[in-house]
Amino acid sequence: METFNIKGLKITLNKQGSPYYLKASYPICFGKFTEIETENYIFRFNLNNRIKSIQGKKEAVGEQFKLNCAADWIYYCAAGYKGVYSFLGEYYLPCLGYAKNPLFDIYRYDTKLFKKFFRAFLKLVERLEYIVAQVNTLNGINQILKAIITVNNSIAIKKKTEEFYNITSGGVTVLPPDCRHVDYDVIPLNISYGCLYNCGFCSVKKGIQFKNRSITNILYDIKRLKSFYAEDIANYNSLFLGEHDALNAKSKIIIETAKAAYNQFGFQHSHIKNPMLFLFGSADSLINAKNELFNALNSLPFYTYINIGMESADNKTFKLLQKPLVYRKIKAAFEKMLFINAKYTNIEITANFVMGDTLSDEHYQSIIDLSKTTGKFFHGKGAFYISPLEKSGTPSSYVQKKFLWLKNSCAMPTYIYLIQPL
Ligand code: SF4
Structure with missing residues (x-):
C-alpha cells in the first residue's frame, strides 16, 4: 500500500479492505482497491481501475453508491440505521434504479443525491486529467491515473457492459x-x-x-x-x-x-x-x-x-x-x-x-x-x-x-x- 498527496488529492494504491465479508454499520470495502480522497468524497476503484464506489464525507455520511459489474449504480442507504437490519439482516438498504422501493418508499434510489455524487466523480476525472498533463508525478501512479481516465469514460463503460450482457x-x-x-x-x-x-x-x-x-x-x-x-x-x-x-x-x-x-x-x-x-x-x-x-x-x-x-x-x-x-x-x-x-x-x-x-x-x-x-x-x-x-x-x-x-x-x-x- 502506498499513499500520495497530489494537488489536494490523497491517493492510496493497493489499499487492503476487509479480507472477509462483514456486516457493519459503517461503509466498508472488501478486497483490494485504489482509493482517491477529496475534500468531500472518497472514490474507490477496482483492480481494473474502474470506479466501484463513491462515499460522501459531508453529505449522506455513512452511505455510498456502488457500481456493479452490469454498470448499475446501487445506493447503500442507511435509513438512519433505524430498522433496516430487522427487515433485511443487513445494515444497508440496497436501492437500485427502481422508481419505488417496496419497503421504505421514502428511501428510494435518490436521483438528486446520485446526480450530485456522479457530478463529483466527473469532476475528479477532470482533476486527474489536469494532474496527468501538468504534474511530473511518479511513474507508477501516473500510469494508474491515466488508466482511471481511460477506463471510466462512457464509451469504455458501455463496451464493457455489452460484453457482460453478451456472456x-x-x-x-x-x-x-x-x-x-x-x-x-x-x-x-x-x-x-x-x-x-x-x-x-x-x-x-x-x-x-x-x-x-x-x-x-x-x-x-x-x-x-x-x-x-x-x-x-x-x-x-x-x-x-x-x-x-x-x-x-x-x-x-x-x-x-x-x-x-x-x-x-x-x-x-x-x-x-x-x-x-x-x-x-x-x-x-x-x-x-x-x-x-x-x-x-x-x-x-x-x-x-x-x-x-x-x-x-x-x-x-x-x-x-x-x-x-x-x-x-x-x-x-x-x-x-x-x-x-x-x-x-x-x-x-x-x-x-x-x-x-x-x-x-x-x-x-x-x-x-x-x-x-x-x-x-x-x-x-x-x-x-x-x-x-x-x-x-x-x-x-x-x-x-x-x-x-x-x-x-x-x-x-x-x-x-x-x-x-x-
Ligand atoms: S423463476 Fe420460474 S419457477 Fe421461479 S417463480 Fe419465476 S416462473 Fe416460477
Missing part, C-alpha cells in the same frame, strides 16, 4: 437472497436456462422451459468471464450458478462447473476469504436431488447456499399465483431442506415466499404453520425470505407491518428480499 445472455434477472452474505459480489455463470414452472405471477422469468447447458459451453463461458473480470477477479470469491433452477441441472454438471470455476477464477488466491457458491432450486428439484449430489457439494471448497422458491404453502394461493405446486410438495421440500441443513456442515438451504395485499390470511398462516413443523431437524441454519410481489403496488406500510408480524410469528429466521438483478 450472461442478457444479464441476471434475479440473484438469490443469500448473495447478501457476499454483498452480491458474485460471478454469474449459467449452467442451465429457464425454470420448471413458468408461473403466471413471476416477473423475473424468461418464459422458457428448463434446459441444461453443455459442459463445453459452460467452460467456454468460464474463459470469457475470466477475461471480463481480468485483474479484478482477485477481488471475487463467490459464484452464482444460474439460471432459475440450477439445482435441477445434472449433478455432474453442477459439481464439474463449481470445481472448474474455483480453479479458473483462482478463488484459492482471492483477496477475500471463505468462498461461497449460490444457486436457486425448486420444490421438485430439491425433492429429486440425490444424496450423492449433496455429498459432493459438501466436499467442495465452497460454503453452498441453495434458495428454494416456495412462494406459499397454501393451495388456493398457488392457483392465484398460477404456480403448479401443492402443499404436499412444499411440505416434502421443507422437510428435506431441514434434513440437509442438519446433516451437511457446508450446505445451507433457504426458502422464498411472496407477500402482497392481494394475498389471503390463509397464505400467511400457511407460511407460519410450515415454519413450525421444524421438529427434530432445526439446527440454526436456513431462513425464510419474503418478497413483495412486484406488480401488486402494495403500500410500503402494509409490507412493513405484515412482514414484522410474520417475522414474530415464524419459527425460522425471516427477512425481506427485494429482487436484486445483475
